[in-house]
Structures are given as structure tokens and as C-alpha cells.
Amino acid sequence: MSNIQDVAKLSGVSVATVSRTLNNPEVVSEKTRKKVLKVVEEINYYPDSLAKNFRTRKTYMIVVLVPDIANPFFSRVIRGIQNTAHLNNYSILLGDTQSQISIEESYAKMVIAKQADGIIQLSAHFPLKDEMLKRYSHEKLPIVNICECLDGDIVPTIQLDNIGAAKTMTSHLIELGHKHIGVVTGPAKSPLTKDRLAGYRLALEEAGLSFDDNLIRTGDFSVKSGRDTADEFLGMSQVPTSVFCFNDEMAMGVCQRFKEAGISVPEYISVAGFDDINFASLHSPSLTTIRQPAEEIGKAAALQLYNILRGIPPSERHIVFPFDLITRDSTGPARKS
Amino acid sequence: MSNIQDVAKLSGVSVATVSRTLNNPEVVSEKTRKKVLKVVEEINYYPDSLAKNFRTRKTYMIVVLVPDIANPFFSRVIRGIQNTAHLNNYSILLGDTQSQISIEESYAKMVIAKQADGIIQLSAHFPLKDEMLKRYSHEKLPIVNICECLDGDIVPTIQLDNIGAAKTMTSHLIELGHKHIGVVTGPAKSPLTKDRLAGYRLALEEAGLSFDDNLIRTGDFSVKSGRDTADEFLGMSQVPTSVFCFNDEMAMGVCQRFKEAGISVPEYISVAGFDDINFASLHSPSLTTIRQPAEEIGKAAALQLYNILRGIPPSERHIVFPFDLITRDSTGPARKS
DNA sequence: CTGAAAGCGCTTACAG
DNA sequence: CTGAAAGCGCTTACAG
CATH class of the missing domain: 3.40.50.2300 (Response regulator)
Structure with missing residues (x-):
């Protein structure tokens, strides 16, 4: 379509002035500005971003x-x-x-x-x-x-504040009387896993509870990994009384598997998530979780x-x-x- | 950083040849090509997209x-x-x-x-x-x-095929014995509402059931609008035996409200959704819905x-x-x- | 197969 | 406040 030259010609000014009118209007006289803007309007001129970006390096x-x-x-x-x-x-x-x-x-x-x-x-x-x-x-x-x-x-x-959040969630469970709290983490190498696990340990320490490595299971933030670890928890000689999952999807996976196994949440076992995704509140039971802004x-x-x-x-x-x-x-x- | 000129100089060819080597290698002799690519590699040359896009108008x-x-x-x-x-x-x-x-x-x-x-x-x-x-x-x-x-x-x-999908869902409900099928549509002006409503009517006609305008409620595809219409259905003198929602979120909203009102799905009332979002299968009860590819x-x-x-x-x-x-x-x- | 040169549509010192 | 001109880094006919 039309370019800056057309606008310049039609308004009887230089391309430099057209450019200034569009980018630094305050530096152009009002009369010129009006003249140029009128033409811009009339011929529906849109500056070519391709050229502009190229020129300005942005x-x-x-x-x-x-x-x-x-x-x-x-x-x-x-x-x-x-x-x-x-x-x-x-x-x-x-x-x-x-x-x-x-x-x-x-x-x-x-x-x-x-x-x-x-x-x-x-x-x-x-x-x-x-x-x-x-x-x-x-x-x-x-x-x-x-x-x-x-x-x-x-x-x-x-x-x-992942450490603080995981500590708070863990303390919440401890206050409810939980002493065997299973965990479904994210991938082992994820900093989220590391931080949230640190928060979990802090809460245990604060409450004088011992850390049991066997209660920690590695997930991958998918629903399926939640389902899979649910089976592992159920297979333990001492089934934990609660499971803290490092995201809501895994918590839902855990719940789903528990439901299939005829185990009630939270009566037999509590489940907590992380993130507070939209569906956390629509889930049955609605999920206790950490809301991230x-x-x-x-x-x-x-x-x-x-x-x-x-x-x-x-x-x-x-x-x-x-x-x-x-x-x-x-x-x-x-x-x- | 470096530009096409640098590459040209260092490999002893023209910028045109560098350009060709990168964009039309088959048109350049193997010897030249190798020479140029070696330099490109060495100085870690990346063509400037800003210039390239400007030039090619793409x-x-x-x-x-x-x-x-x-x-x-x-x-x-x-x-x-x-x-x-x-x-x-x-x-x-x-x-x-x-x-x-x-x-x-x-x-x-x-x-x-x-x-x-x-x-x-x-x-x-x-x-x-x-x-x-x-x-x-x-x-x-x-x-x-x-x-x-x-x-x-x-x-x-x-x-x-929105018409076909809505018709199929409605027929599914009719086969289950439903004669009063409530509907929660999308916004009135949405083509989706129009098409899905058309499918609904087709199924009713095919089954010889009459269309009842009172059963049609307008939603906006949000969970909340599902919740709100749920109340409307419950307030009817003859509560429908099923509700077909034009997306899953509204179906979840409807279910949530029914649950709060102590009404069981699907025993008292069936609820169907549309889209098959991820959480449809995790929902309790899991949602009957239309899967879109x-x-x-x-x-x-x-x-x-x-x-x-x-x-x-x-x-x-x-x-x-x-x-x-x-x-x-x-x-x-x-x-x- | 290769090079010299024009030119894409802008912006921006520089000069006035 | 305004204009002439250079130039951003490429691509692409054109010529050889």
C-alpha cells in the first residue's frame, strides 16, 4: 500500500517530517502536524513495521x-x-x-x-x-x-516462596494430626522439588517429627504420575494418613486412584495439592492447595x-x-x- | 555482532554469495559453500532477521x-x-x-x-x-x-460438526429415557449456540419429542453461568431429568450447584458437557461429553x-x-x- | 557460478 | 521547526 513517501508528497513535507509527526509529534509545528495527520488518515497509512523495526533494531x-x-x-x-x-x-x-x-x-x-x-x-x-x-x-x-x-x-x-509454601502446607497437615505425610514431588532435578521438599522438612523438624525417605515419591507433575504413586502409598505396610502433592494435577491423580480403590478422602487419607488451578475448587473433594499469584x-x-x-x-x-x-x-x- | 559483510570479507567472496550460500546453497559451488559455511560457523554468524524480513516482506x-x-x-x-x-x-x-x-x-x-x-x-x-x-x-x-x-x-x-455433535448428545440422552432435557447454551449470538441448538432440535424432532423453549437457558461458557442456570432448573415446576451444557465448564458449574443442593448426578438428573477438556474425566462424576479434536x-x-x-x-x-x-x-x- | 549495485521503508544525526 | 542524505543488513535481478 502507501508508504511514508506518499504521505510526504501528499502533505508537501519531507519524509523526515512525516516520521517525526508520527513518532515525536511534539517536535513538529501544529500546522504541519495536522496537515500530515490528515493525509495519514485519508490514505489509511500504516507505517511499515518491518522497516521501522529494522531501522530501530527493535x-x-x-x-x-x-x-x-x-x-x-x-x-x-x-x-x-x-x-x-x-x-x-x-x-x-x-x-x-x-x-x-x-x-x-x-x-x-x-x-x-x-x-x-x-x-x-x-x-x-x-x-x-x-x-x-x-x-x-x-x-x-x-x-x-x-x-x-x-x-x-x-x-x-x-x-x-516455595519453601515457605511447602512448610505451611505441611504444618497444616501436622496440625490436623498427621504424622505420616507422603509426598509426591516433581522431577528430582527440578528446583521446585528441592525447595518444596526443603519446606516439608522444615515443618517436620519444627514439629519434632522425623523425616522418612520412604514417604517421598517422585512424580512428574502429570495426573498419571499422581495415579501411579497412589498405588505405591497404598502398598505400604503403614499407609500414610495424608499425601502432599507438589501440584494439583498430581493431587487429582492421587484422588482418582484412591477413589477407584474405594478409599475415602479425607476420612481415610488427606490429599493436598499446589498451585490452585481453576479446577481445584471444582474437584470432589475440593482440593486444599497453595494459591500462587x-x-x-x-x-x-x-x-x-x-x-x-x-x-x-x-x-x-x-x-x-x-x-x-x-x-x-x-x-x-x-x-x- | 557480525554481519553478512564480515562473513563476505573473511571468506573472500561477495555478500551476494554469502546470502546465496545460506538461502540457496544448491546454486553455489561446493568449494565456495564450504568456505563460507566455515566462516559462518567460526564467527557464529546469525543472519539478522530484522533485515531479512524487511527485505523479503515476510x-x-x-x-x-x-x-x-x-x-x-x-x-x-x-x-x-x-x-x-x-x-x-x-x-x-x-x-x-x-x-x-x-x-x-x-x-x-x-x-x-x-x-x-x-x-x-x-x-x-x-x-x-x-x-x-x-x-x-x-x-x-x-x-x-x-x-x-x-x-x-x-x-x-x-x-x-457442531450440529451433528449436539444432535448425537441429545439422542444419547433420549435413548436413556430423557424427555425433558434442559440446555445451557453459550451466548445467544454465538454461532456455536445456534448450531448446537439446531442439533438439539433435530434430535428431538427425530424422536418425536416437542421442543420446550422454557428448557433453554443462556450461559456464557463460564463455570459461574452453569451454577446460575442450575438454580433456574431446580426452580421449575417440572425439573428436567437431564441438562445438556454447551461446554464442560458450565456442566461442572451445574454439577457443583446440584451437589450443594443435595441432588445426585446422574441418579436424579443427568448432566452432559461439550469439548472434553482434560478435567472432564477427573470430575466427579466423570463427565459425559463431546470430544473435539x-x-x-x-x-x-x-x-x-x-x-x-x-x-x-x-x-x-x-x-x-x-x-x-x-x-x-x-x-x-x-x-x- | 559469482559480483556489483540497487533498493526495501524507515529513522536520525546534521545543518540550517 | 524542517529537509537532504546516509544508512540499517539483507536479497535479488542483471550482467558476465
């Missing part, structure tokens, strides 16, 4: 790397990111990685190739680390790692990256968000026996 | 306009889109519109401004219609409308748009996908009375 795109977009917790985080990004004129480039490193890398390349300005990474990886560190200084590295975060100070992070985390991430991209180093490089313990029907007093 | 970005990314059905569709798009070197620009026209339009502008090549639209709108029609011919209009589709042939569409729909959409962008007009402009009736525990024989 894309106004942010890659969001998420292990699985169909995960309801992640999708809330993404909504938070996108709302805030959009307000600042940035768009979200969705990178559903299915946890595959090669896919993560192919998206990270987009930053190097200037198809995107930065990355918000929802898992504890740093794709193309060497390449990125070579190209950006510590301060300007356009990456924000959220939800499941790398240790150290290599990238800015934003996450829940998902949208706020997303919002904070977008803001953090936005600042980095504008050259403003974040005042806090590692933000920790508070949680809420949500008690519902899936946890109750420990059974006698 | 962005390899597709805007996906979705009313709500946190909706689990939509997120599966998006996953399908993104997987297929990624295979064809396209990336997804996520546009969570919250059903706001202004947000839809701001994303649609990205296509006009060449920040994206095309749009996949998950609701029955056509943002910036006049502007788009002015700029593109019927054949080349880079839009694919899926899931909830506009009537007519203005844009290519991909959707479920969400990822395939997304995949087909990505393919359709890909062809349009390559200048290949789709062989079918309006694709209809088959459904599956999934019978679970939330529907059963109609109660006597």
Missing part, C-alpha cells in the same frame, strides 16, 4: 518459553505476561517447548537473530547460554526466569524484562512472591490407627 | 487471536497450531483478546503493519474487516477462522494459513471436523416420576 516481541501451554497454571501466568506486555506495546511470541531443549534453543535463537527482543523463561533452563552470555552483558541480558528458577545470579528470577508473577516478569530492554537494570534481581494456603475439603483430621 | 509470524488463553480447550488448539506452525518455520504471536474488540483490532493491525503475516482467529469476529478486505483479495486474505466461525464464505473456516483443528488451521501465505488457495475453504461422543458417569437413565 522488534517489540518477547519470547515466552513454557513447557506446556495446556497447563492451566502456566496459562494464567502467560495471561499476566501478555496483558502487561501489551500495555507496553510488546507482543508475546509463544514458545511451547514440550520441555525439549532443541525447541527451546530454536526460540532462543530468535533473540540472537533479532526476531525478538527478549525471553521470559518458565523453566529452569538457559538455552544457548554461552551464545547469549557472549552477546550480552550481565545487566543487559534480556532474559527473565520465572516460576521454576535457576540458582545463582546468572539471570533475574521471579518465583513463589499466577497473573501477578506474569505481570512482574513482563515489567522486569521491559525495564531490562529499556536499559534500566531491575532494582531487585530476584523477586519472591507470597502464597496463600487454601484449605478445602481434601484435607481433614488424621485417621486413628 | 515476518514468519502468525497472530493467534483467542478469547481466553486460560481456557483449556483453546490452549489445546493453540498447541496444535504452534506445533505445526513451528515445523513450517512460523512462530505464534499470542493475542489473548478477553473478547474485547479493541484488543482484537490492535492485533489485527499487526498484519496490516507487517508485524505478522496472517491471523488465526478463534472466534466469530473479523477485526478491521474493511481495512483487510481493501488490502487483500478474497483468495489471499491471510485469515483463517476456527472453532467459532463466521457464516458465509468471507474467510476460510475450520470447525467441529482440538489439536487437529489447530494443526489444520496452521496448514490452511500456511498455504494461503504461500499463495496456494486452499482446496477446501470450509473444513468440518468429526466429533466423538464420550459417555461417562454424569449421564444415566432418566429418573421415574
Whole structure:
């Protein structure tokens, strides 16, 4: 369609002035501005972003790397990111990685190739680390790692107080009289697993209860892994009186299996989750869980990256968000026996 | 970092040859190719997409306009889109519109401004219609409308056989002896509501049952609207023996309210959903519903748009996908009375 | 098979 | 406040 030259010709000014009118109106005289804007309106001129981005070296795109977009917790985080990004004129480039490193890398390349300005990474990886560190200084590295975060100070992070949340949930169960609390963790190498397990141990210690390694089972955050570990708990000589799952999906899987086995939750065994996804409250029994401020985390991430991209180093490089313990029907007093 | 000139200098060829080596290797002699690729490797050269896209007038970005990314059905569709798009070197620009026209339009502008090549639209709108029609011919209009589709042939569409699906679900209930089947629709103006209602009526007609307008309640696809209509059904002089909800969330809302009112599903009243979201099978009772091939729909959409962008007009402009009736525990024989 | 050169549509010092 | 001009890093006819 029409370009900046057409607008210039039709309004009898130079392309420079058209450009200024559109990008720095205050620097142009009112008369000129009006003349130009009228023509822009008339011929329905839209500046060519391809040219503009090329010229300014910016894309106004942010890659969001998420292990699985169909995960309801992640999708809330993404909504938070996108709302805030959009307000600042940035768009979200969705990178559903299915946890595959090669896919993560192919998206990270987009930053190097200037198809995107930065990355918000929802898992504890740093794709193309060497390449990125070579190209950006510590301060300007356009990456924000959220939800499941790398240790150290290599990238800015934003996450829940996972230790505190797991400690609080465990204490909640202890207060209900539970002494044998099974756990279904995430993948062994996940920082989430490490932190939440640490919180669990802290609560036990505080209550003077001993830690039993046998009660700890490794899941992978899927419903199925919850189902599978449920069987393991039921097979124990001393079946735990409660199970703390490190996300809601696994808690639902555990509940489902218990239901099939004719075991009642929470009468015989309590089950707790983590995240407070939408369906946690619709579940039967409704799930006791930890609420994460998902949208706020997303919002904070977008803001953090936005600042980095504008050259403003974040005042806090590692933000920790508070949680809420949500008690519902899936946890109750420990059974006698 | 380094640009195509650096590569040219270091490998002793022209920039044109470097460009060809990277984009049309077969046209370059093997010797030259090797020389160039070696340098590319050595200095870790990544072509500048900003320049490349500007030059070629392509962005390899597709805007996906979705009313709500946190909706689990939509997120599966998006996953399908993104997987297929990624295979064809396209990336997804996520546009969570919250059903706001202004947000839809701001994303649609990205296509006009060449920040994206095309749009996949998950609701029955056509943002910036006049502007788009002015700029593109019927054949080349880079839009694919899926899931909830506009009537007519203005844009290519991909959707479920909604009429057939609703008819099948209704027939399923009729076979179970239900004669008073309540319905919770989507918004009145939604084509989904219209089509599914048509399917419902077809099934009634086929069974010789009369259509009762009073049994039709308007929802908005939210859990809450399900809850609200549940009360309306319970307040009727003749409470229906089953309720067919036009999505799973509303079915869950209906069930939740029934549960609170001490009414058992499916013994007193059957409840059916639509979509078969992940949690439908985890729900208590597990939901009878219609499975939509969400990822395939997304995949087909990505393919359709890909062809349009390559200048290949789709062989079918309006694709209809088959459904599956999934019978679970939330529907059963109609109660006597 | 390769190179010289034009040009994509903007923005931005620089000069006035 | 405005204009002439350079230039961003590529691709692509065109010529050889």
C-alpha cells in the first residue's frame, strides 16, 4: 500500500517530517502536524513495521518459553505476561517447548537473530547460554526466569516462596494430626522439588517429627504420575494418613486412584495439592492447595524484562512472591490407627 | 555482532554469495559453500532477521487471536497450531483478546503493519474487516477462522460438526429415557449456540419429542453461568431429568450447584458437557461429553494459513471436523416420576 | 557460478 | 521547526 513517501508528497513535507509527526509529534509545528495527520488518515497509512523495526533494531516481541501451554497454571501466568506486555506495546511470541531443549534453543535463537527482543523463561533452563552470555552483558541480558528458577545470579528470577509454601502446607497437615505425610514431588532435578521438599522438612523438624525417605515419591507433575504413586502409598505396610502433592494435577491423580480403590478422602487419607488451578475448587473433594499469584508473577516478569530492554537494570534481581494456603475439603483430621 | 559483510570479507567472496550460500546453497559451488559455511560457523554468524524480513516482506509470524488463553480447550488448539506452525518455520504471536474488540483490532493491525503475516482467529469476529478486505483479495486474505466461525464464505473456516455433535448428545440422552432435557447454551449470538441448538432440535424432532423453549437457558461458557442456570432448573415446576451444557465448564458449574443442593448426578438428573477438556474425566462424576479434536483443528488451521501465505488457495475453504461422543458417569437413565 | 549495485521503508544525526 | 542524505543488513535481478 502507501508508504511514508506518499504521505510526504501528499502533505508537501519531507519524509523526515512525516516520521517525526508520527513518532515525536511534539517536535513538529501544529500546522504541519495536522496537515500530515490528515493525509495519514485519508490514505489509511500504516507505517511499515518491518522497516521501522529494522531501522530501530527493535522488534517489540518477547519470547515466552513454557513447557506446556495446556497447563492451566502456566496459562494464567502467560495471561499476566501478555496483558502487561501489551500495555507496553510488546507482543508475546509463544514458545511451547514440550520441555525439549532443541525447541527451546530454536526460540532462543530468535533473540540472537533479532526476531525478538527478549525471553521470559518458565523453566529452569538457559538455552544457548554461552551464545547469549557472549552477546550480552550481565545487566543487559534480556532474559527473565520465572516460576521454576535457576540458582545463582546468572539471570533475574521471579518465583513463589516455595519453601515457605511447602512448610505451611505441611504444618497444616501436622496440625490436623498427621504424622505420616507422603509426598509426591516433581522431577528430582527440578528446583521446585528441592525447595518444596526443603519446606516439608522444615515443618517436620519444627514439629519434632522425623523425616522418612520412604514417604517421598517422585512424580512428574502429570495426573498419571499422581495415579501411579497412589498405588505405591497404598502398598505400604503403614499407609500414610495424608499425601502432599507438589501440584494439583498430581493431587487429582492421587484422588482418582484412591477413589477407584474405594478409599475415602479425607476420612481415610488427606490429599493436598499446589498451585490452585481453576479446577481445584471444582474437584470432589475440593482440593486444599497453595494459591500462587499466577497473573501477578506474569505481570512482574513482563515489567522486569521491559525495564531490562529499556536499559534500566531491575532494582531487585530476584523477586519472591507470597502464597496463600487454601484449605478445602481434601484435607481433614488424621485417621486413628 | 557480525554481519553478512564480515562473513563476505573473511571468506573472500561477495555478500551476494554469502546470502546465496545460506538461502540457496544448491546454486553455489561446493568449494565456495564450504568456505563460507566455515566462516559462518567460526564467527557464529546469525543472519539478522530484522533485515531479512524487511527485505523479503515476510515476518514468519502468525497472530493467534483467542478469547481466553486460560481456557483449556483453546490452549489445546493453540498447541496444535504452534506445533505445526513451528515445523513450517512460523512462530505464534499470542493475542489473548478477553473478547474485547479493541484488543482484537490492535492485533489485527499487526498484519496490516507487517508485524505478522496472517491471523488465526478463534472466534466469530473479523477485526478491521474493511481495512483487510481493501488490502487483500478474497483468495489471499491471510485469515483463517476456527472453532467459532463466521457464516458465509468471507474467510476460510475450520470447525467441529457442531450440529451433528449436539444432535448425537441429545439422542444419547433420549435413548436413556430423557424427555425433558434442559440446555445451557453459550451466548445467544454465538454461532456455536445456534448450531448446537439446531442439533438439539433435530434430535428431538427425530424422536418425536416437542421442543420446550422454557428448557433453554443462556450461559456464557463460564463455570459461574452453569451454577446460575442450575438454580433456574431446580426452580421449575417440572425439573428436567437431564441438562445438556454447551461446554464442560458450565456442566461442572451445574454439577457443583446440584451437589450443594443435595441432588445426585446422574441418579436424579443427568448432566452432559461439550469439548472434553482434560478435567472432564477427573470430575466427579466423570463427565459425559463431546470430544473435539482440538489439536487437529489447530494443526489444520496452521496448514490452511500456511498455504494461503504461500499463495496456494486452499482446496477446501470450509473444513468440518468429526466429533466423538464420550459417555461417562454424569449421564444415566432418566429418573421415574 | 559469482559480483556489483540497487533498493526495501524507515529513522536520525546534521545543518540550517 | 524542517529537509537532504546516509544508512540499517539483507536479497535479488542483471550482467558476465
